[in-house]
Amino acid sequence: MRMATDSDHTFDVIVIGLGPGGEHVAGRLAERGLRVLGVDRRLVGGECPYWGCIPSKMMIRAADALAEARRVDGLAGTVEKVTPDWSLVAKRIREEATDDWDDQVAVDRLTGTGARFVRGTGRIAGPGRVDVDGTAYTATRGIVVNTGTTAAVPPVEGLADTPYWTNHEIIETAELPASLIVLGGGAIGCELSQVMARFGVEVTVVEAAERILALEEPEASETLAAALEADGVTVRAGVGAQRVAHDGSVFTVTLADGSTLTAEKLLVAAGRRADPAGVGLDTVGVARDARTAPVDERCRVTGGVWAVGDITGKGAFTHVSMYQAGVVIRDVLGEDGPPADYDALPRVTFTDPEVGAVGLTEAQARDRFANVQVGLTPLGETTRGWIARADGLIKVVADADRGVLVGATTVGPGGGEVLGALAVAVHAEVPIERLRSMIYAYPTFHRGIEDALGRLA
Ligand SMILES: Cc1cc2nc3c(=O)[nH]c(=O)nc-3n(C[C@H](O)[C@H](O)[C@H](O)COP(=O)(O)OP(=O)(O)OC[C@H]3O[C@@H](n4cnc5c(N)ncnc54)[C@H](O)[C@@H]3O)c2cc1C
Ligand SMILES: NC(=O)c1ccc[n+]([C@@H]2O[C@H](COP(=O)([O-])OP(=O)(O)OC[C@H]3O[C@@H](n4cnc5c(N)ncnc54)[C@H](O)[C@@H]3O)[C@@H](O)[C@H]2O)c1
Numbered sequence: 001m002r003m004a005t006d007s008d009h010t011f012d013v014i015v016i017g018l019g020p021g022g023e024h025v026a027g028r029l030a031e032r033g034l035r036v037l038g039v040d041r042r043l044v045g046g047e048c049p050y051w052g053c054i055p056s057k058m059m060i061r062a063a064d065a066l067a068e069a070r071r072v073d074g075l076a077g078t079v080e081k082v083t084p085d086w087s088l089v090a091k092r093i094r095e096e097a098t099d100d101w102d103d104q105v106a107v108d109r110l111t112g113t114g115a116r117f118v119r120g121t122g123r124i125a126g127p128g129r130v131d132v133d134g135t136a137y138t139a140t141r142g143i144v145v146n147t148g149t150t151a152a153v154p155p156v157e158g159l160a161d162t163p164y165w166t167n168h169e170i171i172e173t174a175e176l177p178a179s180l181i182v183l184g185g186g187a188i189g190c191e192l193s194q195v196m197a198r199f200g201v202e203v204t205v206v207e208a209a210e211r212i213l214a215l216e217e218p219e220a221s222e223t224l225a226a227a228l229e230a231d232g233v234t235v236r237a238g239v240g241a242q243r244v245a246h247d248g249s250v251f252t253v254t255l256a257d258g259s260t261l262t263a264e265k266l267l268v269a270a271g272r273r274a275d276p277a278g279v280g281l282d283t284v285g286v287a288r289d290a291r292t293a294p295v296d297e298r299c300r301v302t303g304g305v306w307a308v309g310d311i312t313g314k315g316a317f318t319h320v321s322m323y324q325a326g327v328v329i330r331d332v333l334g335e336d337g338p339p340a341d342y343d344a345l346p347r348v349t350f351t352d353p354e355v356g357a358v359g360l361t362e363a364q365a366r367d368r369f370a371n372v373q374v375g376l377t378p379l380g381e382t383t384r385g386w387i388a389r390a391d392g393l394i395k396v397v398a399d400a401d402r403g404v405l406v407g408a409t410t411v412g413p414g415g416g417e418v419l420g421a422l423a424v425a426v427h428a429e430v431p432i433e434r435l436r437s438m439i440y441a442y443p444t445f446h447r448g449i450e451d452a453l454g455r456l457a
Helices: 020-031 047-051 053-070 086-097 104-111 167-172 187-198 218-230 318-333 362-368 383-388 415-427 432-436 448-454
Strands: 010-016 036-040 116-119 122-126 129-132 135-145 179-183 202-207 234-237 241-246 251-255 260-263 265-268 300-302 305-307 346-349 354-359 372-378 393-399 404-412
Touching: 010 020, 010 122, 020 036, 020 104, 020 135, 020 318, 036 129, 047 053, 047 167, 053 086, 053 167, 053 187, 104 116, 122 135, 135 318, 167 187, 179 187, 179 251, 179 260, 187 202, 187 218, 187 346, 202 260, 218 234, 218 354, 218 393, 218 404, 251 265, 305 318, 346 415, 354 415, 362 372, 362 393, 362 404, 372 448, 393 448, 404 415, 404 432, 415 448, 432 448
Parallel strands: 010 036, 010 135, 036 116, 135 305, 179 202, 179 265, 202 234
Antiparallel strands: 122 129, 129 135, 241 251, 251 260, 300 305, 346 354, 354 404, 372 393, 393 404
């Protein structure tokens, strides 16, 4: 047996947590000839491929197919009966998306780049030092933290003692409950509520804020709430949960207004929690009670320590994690490149209608700029929206002093795709006059952009 040597424990770069961004950093730096150690306590690739984006979007694809089949009635003929079968979705997630939650393919992909992989819990033990389950490692050039987030469980009386679901259990489930209470009407709550309702589950969403999707434009929240209700979801916004109990088979949730809800399952989708101190960032100067890892425009936490992904608090999205990974790869290699810039951050909630957004909402823009103009076009007033009988809207937000868009929202079929054009406009600060002189194909959904620009006032 070969004895462990110092070189087994000394690397140029150690990546703790291999979510989408961490895996990318580790693989790219190894391909560039650096000695890299990647550490993950669970599955290489993180939440996105196993319990996040990919399996949830497979659920959504299936739920959308059901909804589309149900639209045949009154538009193209009759459908005798649409019969949902969750086993097809569960099988696809298990076999196609997650390999039954086995990351061998991802591990092979990573080690194929020359990186070394250790499965275990990593913790920074001081500058250049990492402990993995009691084994000490040294990073001569730097440490990259990509430990992500876990579901935040709100401090609701009784909740912690119940067998509640998080995104893990709902993504893994092979069978659907008859009824479901969803705590939180953010992206996860809205996407999964609609899926469940379309598969015949009786769903109630409880959202403590005044409206679901509270971080986006109010018009988007309103349109989505109506769409969810049309799918049979009960939306209870503006009222928090006060107490949760489980009697062995049924959840009972008591709301702040005294009303009670009961259901077979309860999904906690009330935000995410990062743990900077848990990964030892406090040993390199981050406050012990910090909720995120503070990073500069190169994603540096401090000299020799970088962070990417949800833990940075710059947007809990795979595209942010990958974008930051690119910034870190360049910085570690000493290469030039643009600093991280989140002014044109796009996000898409993959409900039906999809809710796309980029940059600032109207309220955020009014806080930041003296002269804000807004243009809004309901999709029903566009030719394509009317043909499709589609609910939705396009809203653009402008800094009138500079004559550029600083934010936009696109709600409707393919809302996330329509967003692309507006993301370019915000990112590249294309003058509004130039956008107005563009030719927009007829009759597309994105042609509504021209109309919304015309309504800027
Ligand atoms: C249901 C759901 C749907 C989503 N849908 C989308 C979507 O459609 N689009 C989108 O852009 N985003 C979506 N997201 C968000 C997306 O999953 C995350 O933003 C993305 O995974 C990036 O996270 P990350 O890079 O911070 O790391 P994560 O994916 O969170 O991975 C972190 C990794 O670090 C590991 N780890 C943690 N602590 C340690 C430690 N101490 N030592 C070793 N390893 C550790 C974990 O095991 C994990 O593998 C969704 C999330 C959820 C939950
Ligand atoms: N399509 C996508 O890109 C996508 C999909 C899913 C998740 N995500 C990412 O994952 C992150 C986490 O999603 P999320 O939906 O859990 O979080 P979120 O922060 O988007 O929404 C959580 C919601 O829960 C509410 N809430 C908090 N405590 C509550 C309580 N006690 N009772 C009732 N409501 C309560 C909050 O007011 C908030 O509206 C998102 O911020 C997003 O970045 C992205």
